[in-house]
Amino acid sequence: MDLGRYVERTRSGPCFVCAFLAGDPEYAHEAVFEDDHHVAFLDRWPTLPGKVLVAPKAHVEHAVRDLDAAAYLRIMLVVREVALAVEEVYASERTYLYSLGSQQGNTHLHWHVAALPPGVPYERQQFHALMTEHGVLSPSPQEAQAAAARLRTAIAARAISTPPG
Template sequence: MEKQSFDLAAYADASRTGPCFVCRLVARDPAFSHEILYEDDENIAFLNRYPTLYGYTIVAPRRHREHLASDLTESEYVRMQLLVRRVAVALEATVPCERVYVLSLGSQQGNAHLHWHVAPLPPGVPYEQQQYAALMAENGVLAWDAEDAAAIGEQLRVALVRLS
């Protein structure tokens, strides 16, 4: 899948000045739809809208939380990490990957809602293009559409159900 350029400045501005992206998704804002893979009363998993890797998924608490240590109880954290792991296992079962990256990004200055990135690195990516380089939108995002998202979304939902 080819990559296309990404307007990082516009994205940064929206994430710093606009409403919370996870809260918009949870509220089902029609202007901000994503391919949802899993949700329960506490957590949600959905495809990244601007993926740098095929199958790149975000996992977040449904309620607005900003701090891992002070905003989540230990049991909430453990349940979320179990979902992160299930998503990683589903990705490994669905898309070819050499490794699945898991990290939490965001900041009080933008994208403050606590969330985890679960991103499958495909086999054969040269080492210099792996790790952070593979995740950076500055290097382009995958050129895909709602049909592509729906196709991988359905495969991942099936894999997640099997893991339940």
């Protein structure tokens, strides 16, 4: 991963979630869940195995002011169900859930679901484990497809259902 190129792309390129949803091959990801309002997909540059992003399909930028209470609760239910499936597929000591982004880049609201494997030394956990500066994993396309398939199966078994609206 070229971190400088990534930063430039996030700041000057199209919205990565919207481009992915539009089918732009430059922004392709392995989807693991989709309903009328949400999408979840494997992180292209994961720092931990099976790292998934969950986003609303609508281009929303602020979790608090752009989502009403019902929409917020719906997406948080999806984040929870996806996280439980990630924990089922990837043994984890802890599962990190966080939302990042900025008005200067990666503006589309999204949550990260990252399962910390057991045995990671404490000094390499938390923010250290999440920072691309410390390296990213490079699963092959076949490995990513297999991981996505396992996650889709686990998510489907959970039968995610969100309240209408």
